Amino acid sequence: MRKSLRTAAVLICLLPALARTVAAGPYQDDLKARRARAMEKLGTDSVAIFWSAPPRVYSLDVNYEYRQDSNLLYLTGIDQEDTVLLLMPGNPAKKEILFVREADARREHWNGHSLTPKEAAAASGVETVLTMNQFEPFVISTFSRQGTPSIGADETRAFGDALAQGRATLAVLLDAPRTLSDAPGPAGQFAGRLRDRFFGFHVVDAGPILAELRQIKTPYEQTVLRKSVAISSDAHRAGMRAAAPGKWEYEVEAAIEDVYLRNGAMSWGYPSIVGSGPNATILHYQKSGRQMQAGELLLVDAAANYQGITGDITRTYPVSGRFSPVQRDVYEIVLAAQEAGIKAARAGNQASAIQNACDEVLRAGLVKLGLVTDATGMQFKVWATHGVTHWIGMDVHDVGVRGKALAPGMAFTIEPGIYVREAALDALPKTPENLAFIERVRPLVQKYKDVGVRVEDSFLLTETGVENLSGSVPRTIAEIERFLSTPSTARR
Ligand SMILES: [Mn+2]
Incomplete structure (x- = not known):
């Protein structure tokens, strides 16, 4: 008792x-x-x-x-x-x-x-x-x-x-x-x-x-998202340090995922895409099995899953450290498109405003290169094949309400891309217009063939405007070339 x-x-x-x-x-x-x-x-x-x-x-x-x-x-x-x-x-x-x-x-x-x-x-x-x-x-x-x-x-x-x-x-x-x-x-x-x-x-x-x-991130989720994207940003810099002529795609992937695990991430948010040369034009290339050659571009799309939240980042950079003129032409268009998209990412705008702003720059740029002959229609979609924005969060392509205006607490990517694949011309229906187009652009396709460029960052809209959470990863041509020319041990 x-x-x-x-x-x-x-x-x-x-x-x-x-x-x-x-x-x-x-x-x-x-x-x-x-x-x-x-x-x-x-x-x-x-x-x-x-x-x-x-x-x-x-x-x-x-x-x-x-x-x-x-x-x-x-x-x-x-x-x-x-x-x-x-x-x-x-x-x-x-x-x-x-x-x-x-x-x-x-x-x-x-x-x-x-x-x-x-x-x-x-x-x-x-x-x-x-x-x-x-x-x-x-x-x-x-x-x-x-x-x-x-x-x-x-x-x-x-x-x-x-x-x-x-x-x-x-x-x-x-x-x-x-x-x-x-x-x-x-x-x-x-x-x-x-x-x-x-x-x-x-x-x-x-x-x-x-x-x-889930479309509106709570302050707690925003803190986790920032941390998640910070880990992914470190990982991208580690990947850039690991890339060089003669190295294999999987070596870059290993350098990236090493950073995830060392920082306590649960896993990747999606399988890493590490594509060199022609593989840069494959949107969801996952094999990472090719040896990089001098003079090629490497496209890396990767992000960690940290405490259940994932960002989404893509960088494209020259394996040898400097962009060729042909690569530079394409890169500058994609980067300018992303800048236009960022300007359109304001509270009250629809997500489609981001898409339209990017599309306009992509189309004009491709017309200038000669890869597109129709300055007003959708022909440029032959090379700019995917949508440029999606929500991020618990899922890399996160859920959200279609048609809801941008508002503080929303997190999303802006990710224009251009991919020049010869096979894209073969896939066009053989209409008279298309045949004329193919004839005119064939030499330009030879010139830009296998160049694939995507620039993607993870953004959070706050009361004060749009914030690039992955902005610490070298993004402009000057930033990338400076980073890649710095001796590995000094690059941070
Ligand atoms: Mn994405």
């Missing part, structure tokens, strides 16, 4: 300490605020369910490095398999419920520690954490309006009333079907099974709500 009293006293002392670990710091505060904003948009008649990503097989019994679902990571910060977040904005107290996998000594011996509910609560700031074996019973009791003993029978009453009145909503992340015969994804299938058994609700896609939230 005495002993158990003492235990009780110890427990009482521990409780306030526990409560403190549940709101552990600025990251947890930010995660809470993200969930609160999501719940505000979901409304009190809804329940939203977010699942962790499944593990992906690399080969046989080896998996790829685990990559958490971006939306779950955005809402919880939990980078662990078998995790589900359930939001019930109508509950009086327990609006957020996290489910994590049960302890398993054998699995943890092989694969490492799993977060206990207490640890998951501290990491995410979600106060109510249950184990995965309670997930289905929780959902069934909620949708059958039986009350949910695991969090208190009264908690889910508002949702039960909404179900009874036929106005409840189930929000999950639905994949856009490519064809009507495509099976829905796991979340869609789960929603379908619930609809087969229960009534009074309709299913909505939570994707647009998350896209809208």
Whole structure:
């Protein structure tokens, strides 16, 4: 009796300490605020369910490095398999419920520690954490309006009333079907099974709500983004130091990714693109298997995933340290296009204003080089083949609301490029106009053949204007040539 009293006293002392670990710091505060904003948009008649990503097989019994679902990571910060977040904005107290996998000594011996509910609560700031074996019973009791003993029978009453009145909503992340015969994804299938058994609700896609939230970076996310892009910028400078005639593309890739890991990045944000000579004209070249030759350009598109946020940076530079006149011609157009894009990146403008500003410079420049004969139309897209801006964040091509005007907190790239590939002419439909065009530009294509240039930086729009987060990586011809001519040990 005495002993158990003492235990009780110890427990009482521990409780306030526990409560403190549940709101552990600025990251947890930010995660809470993200969930609160999501719940505000979901409304009190809804329940939203977010699942962790499944593990992906690399080969046989080896998996790829685990990559958490971006939306779950955005809402919880939990980078662990078998995790589900359930939001019930109508509950009086327990609006957020996290489910994590049960302890398993054998699995943890092989694969490492799993977060206990207490640890998951501290990491995410979600106060109510249950184990995965309670997930289905929780959902069934909620949708059958039986009350949910695991969090208190009264908690889910508002949702039960909404179900009874036929106005409840189930929000999950639905994949856009490519064809009507495509099976829905796991979340869609789960929603379908619930609809087969229960009534009074309709299913909505939570994707647009998350896209809208993720498009505006919180101050906490902005700090992480700055750090992430700073690591990637260091990595690009290390790559520039590693490039030289006779070196292999993979040596540059190794120098870049070395910087990621040394600075505590989780991984790359996307596989590094390191393309020399003709490979510079392959947009997603990933083999990094070629030996660089003197006189060629090297195009490097690479960025780290640091704490779940990735920037996006591309630099193109001469392997021998100096641009040839032909390379310089193309580089100057691309750089001028990027400058025009940066000027258009103002709050209130559409993202399409950036695209249009870049396009105008690219088109005029290509006309001047003779690679384009039509000074007004879209012919220049033969050489400037991709869009010049996209959102960045948890995903390198991050989610956002189409058509929403640029606003403080938005982060994006500006990345014009020109790629002169002889094969691009062969791919044109053989119309009389195209045949005339091919005839006229053929000699210029010979002159500029295999020149691929992209200049890409990561930008953040703030209250004071647009900020180039990767501006420390040499970018102008003068900056690049100066950097590459400085002895390696002195280049920083
Ligand atoms: Mn990009």
